[in-house]
Amino acid sequence: MMQIIVDRIRATLPSVNDDIIGYITDILKTNKTDYTDYQEVDDALRPIFEEIAHDEIKPEAITELCQFVSDQLKLETLSGDNGLTHEPKKLSTPILIGHYSSPTFDTVSSALFNISDRTFIKPTNETTTVSQKKLEKAEAKLREKQEKRARDGVINGENKEQARLEDAVVSQATNKRLLADNENSDSTNKSYDIHIDNFDVSYGNKMLILAGTLDLIYGRRYGFVGRNGLGKSTLLRVIANRSLVVPSHLRILHVEQEIEGTDIIALQSVLECDERRTALLNEEKELNRRLHSSNDSSTTHDSFISKRLTAIYAELETIEAHKAESRAAVILNGLGFSTEMQSMATKQFSGGWRMRLALARALFSKPDLLLLDEPTNMLDLKAIIWLENYLQTWKSTILVVSHDRTFLNTVATDILHLYSQKLDSYRGNYDTFVSARTERLKNQQREYEAQKEYRDHIQVFIDRFRYNANRAAQVQSKLKLIEKLPVLRPVEKEHEVHFRFPDPEPLNGTILQLDDVAFAYSKNIPMILNNVNLSANLSSRICIMGENGSGKTTLLKLLVEELEPTKGQRHGHRNLAIGYFTQHFVDQLPMNINSVEVLQLRFPGKAVEQYRTALGRFGITGDTALQTVMSLSGGQKCRLAFSLMCMKNPHILVLDEPTNHLDMETIEALAEAIKKFQGGVVLVSHDELVIKRVCTEAWLCRNGSVTALENGFEQYKKLIETELQY
Template sequence: MIQFNQVTLARGSKTILRDAQATLFPKEKVGLVGLNGAGKSSLLSALLGEISLDQGSIDIPKNWNLAWIDQEVQDVHLSVIEFAMQGDRPLLAVREALDKAQATGNSDALAALYEQMENLDGYAAESRVASILAGLGFKTGDLKRKVGEFSGGWKMRMNLAKVLGSRADLILLDEPTNHLDIDAVLWLEQWIKNVDSTVIVVSHDRDFLDEVCTHTLHLHHEKLSKYTGGYSAFELAFAERAEQVAQQNRKSAEEIQKLQRFVDRFKAKATKAKQAQSRVKRIEKIKLIETVSMDQHVHLEFLDPHKSPDPLVVLNRTDCGYQIDKPILSGVGLEIRPGDRIGLLGANGNGKTTLIRTLVGQLNLLQGERVEGKGLVCGYFAQDQIESLDMSSTPLQHMLRLDPKATEQQLRGFLARFQFTDDKVNQTVEGFSGGEKSRLALALLAYTKPNLLLLDEPTNHLDIATRQALANGLLEFEGALVVVSHDRHLLESTVDTYWRVANGAVMPFDGDLNDYAQVLKQDNTATNQNQGANTSSNRDRQQQRQADHNQLKKAKSQLRKLETKLPNLTEQLAKADEASLTLDYSSQSGQQKAIEVTQNRQRIADELADLEEQLLELMLEIEDLEAQLGLQ
């Protein structure tokens, strides 16, 4: 288990933990939650030993292996499968030792190492890691491609695959869903639930935390508190605790007020002075409990949209993509009407972003037509939307560029809807957090009063409170909505219908996200069955290799034994030949002796010929086995 013993941790002048106590047991799946800036990432670094504690200790079993997601990707020259398998350090060590033993022909070492491979199920390791990569969205053809060929988001998936394939006892995951689509998130949830490791995960996806976590660790006001269950269970328990604290504080405040009235009234009277002094002491002993509060409540408000045409936009027999001979989507026919609230489902790379950019009109059609209604106003939030912000400008300057005729007071009032108040409106964007940049981008979008909102992963930089605020704001938004998001809570809160983007087509999906998860599960089962057949075949090959090695060892042992007999038989035959040269056939006894000598020589010759034939067969067998094992 992991034990936090009176842990005090500070970063600079900021104290993150003070005298923290907590215990995590093996195989628990723990969500680490807290306000942005509370120190969650610092706590993970302390678990890894990357930063020192100011006081106390974090005790982790010495024999435990730890794995965590690297923020950079090295070894870009490796193939994807080679890179991902580097996480399995025990297997890598055995494989390296096997290479050395094979190079030196050390049969005894090879036998022991093959046994270790069997114990690690190493013969199926490549298939196991390939299955993880498939779950994270990599196609079979991607596995042999070089790491350097992929974008940053896909490289982070490789780092995640490396961790998941590590066999680690403790796995630390910091925002593992940030670069995943909903298909991969659903797969990751099942993997975490089934793995035997202890897992500590930081995430702003409340549905993800609810699904995978057996416990929640809350970092709050320099304290560490453990709750049973996922985020929703924690939120409820925390709210109940906050209410209990508030009730106790109200009772205490009422008692203090009552005592203080007595003191104020009678402290000057000699007959009551002693009683007044007693009540003063009682007041001093009554302590209000530290206020417990959840994350600050955030509001994100959208303006009423422009009047909507009907339909808003129509695609007729449209091919969408970037190369006319390689469309990503073909024959797309759909329309978006006022009031539509649509969630797009499908794995990354299947064309969700391509479809949204086509709907917006940013992407030229390869074939077909796009018809937009008169008065259509699109509000498009791209995955990289925050990169379009001017980092040297302030929120107020951004707003003035949108509407030069507006007064500063009007623009300040609007920015306040998105939590930009006071001096924040005059601070440059370059100093903002990712969440603040996203809120500003959403504010700029909302100000245009779109009647069609198209949001492509709008929650990537938002914390749980702001995600909830976005969901609430979208619920009140009266225009049409198309959303791509791996955050199921946002989808379930804001959309009414789903379209599935897969296999080059866009089709309505008749069901909710639970139904979609079942469809993916069925697809994965079929894929796993195929991979299982490949795994079985691979295991059979590896087991045959071990059997060949054992047979090689046995053949060499037999060869050595037979070779010890060869000199003796050769010497016996030479002596029998010498005896044959001195035979005397002149007498009956001489003839009898000659028969015995001749028969003895023939017996020795036959035995020697048989031995040489066995030696030849063994040497040929050894040669074949060494060729099969690559030892020649």
């Protein structure tokens, strides 16, 4: 943060010398919390800046400089009371960090919290002097403020440090000439490609992307992959809010949050996304009202209204407004909304269904750039297959974060890979990316080994003849050769993920069984499940499939005794322990304590080493186990939930959509851990990789019944594809 202030001071006042910079940074570093508003900064620093400027800089520039310093210090000291975490705070406008010395580039920042140190203007060697009186006056004001704040009890340790949620920080170098050409071109010649060069993204103290380059070609579909917590969702957000500079004529839509529940029906909510159609229809309605009004019937007036109506009808015809309702209905139906549901008010839907509505609105509005963050998490397999087919006909650009391998293989034309703060682009779908990346890493490893062997060979010669006077010239030549060689860096490999479920105590025979079970939530509604017969033992690998609302989660709750059957019997071994992972388990974790404390809270009385061991089985080790749950990524919270689930050494794992928050590598680790688990598994998932790798039995929930599928997942998939064709 301080380096950013120094860079801005040098950019505004090029003649400032290092002594003055040192004086300013010293008082700012030691007393930054004393500057609570712009006026305090202005009082302390303006006399110094004016003395340096010698009337060469306009007063407005000094005012802007003081405002900049004030803003940066506010960002550094934002916090609430009593150590409580507050909502993220943002400045109302982006902060301009400074300018490159080249006139064709400027540095734009919408960074609202600490940016990584970057020097944009090199300091000059010119010297400046500031009168001692001015410095003494500034110091006197500073002491006065400190004494006042001390009396008010603000300093001297009374204001406690607290955690705060920080916003993403973005800095970007943009080419002014290219941007101007793009913005000034006429509408027929505007480019819809996106080129973002040399940008950084950080979050809090963590650098996410360093010197990144992003090229999105119009009409291509980009899958965005990488480990959890590296910044994929953050990058989507900064593109959506235009913190990164993208052409202003592009319409960008980011599907991230569910829509607000209101009295508007679902179908109308989707139709309202077409703002042009809505505006034309409203204008048509108003003009017809005025045309038939008895108060205004002049010929000229009527002629004007008639001409305007003719133009409106022509434009409505051009945009095919008459097809809008049917198109919206097709999208809603594909995402699982029945005809009855399309007529329901949005406030009647749960959060998951309102997320589907947000996706439907995005698909209907056809933006130039569609940003999707894990769209398959909220969908059942039927909706996923429909979405895959729909997106393959998409005309504009898509950037989608997804950890669904099958979805990316079907939809993506390109893959963006984020790792080690870098963005790499690959042509082709996910399988092509895996093959290309594997080959690239092999080539890098071969190149590294060849360079190392060459260096070692030279070093052997140097070590052998270092003290031989006759070979001194040759040794010096070899030393210079080594200095000129490129820096030798080993290939960066992502660490492997390993999960391990604890082995349960042995139990023989059938340990969990449902006999002729039926269930309804009340007597006045039909049975959700009827005549269900299901059994499981320690070798079971059962997958429960079906559309959303078909009763899958209800069936799991019957198995774990969260619900009692309306009819029939549930039988379980008297020593049976069940580990239950729910879709919403992650959201119910306490946020203000660390992972070890979460386990202590749920399972008190054990040694700390036992809690650490339970967490370590799922990769939560070291300092990560001592971070607050709030600071963990979605995938890390999932791992914590698995650790909690396994504290009882369960005989059967009952898993409801366990892969929703996990990245590709973690999903594969989970599948491998389930395969090695010595107990039984009952799984609800739409992840094809996990189902095929793990499950040996498939059961379909549909129309209140649960039936076995002999050919498993493939049989269910073919059934859905057949239904979608009609």
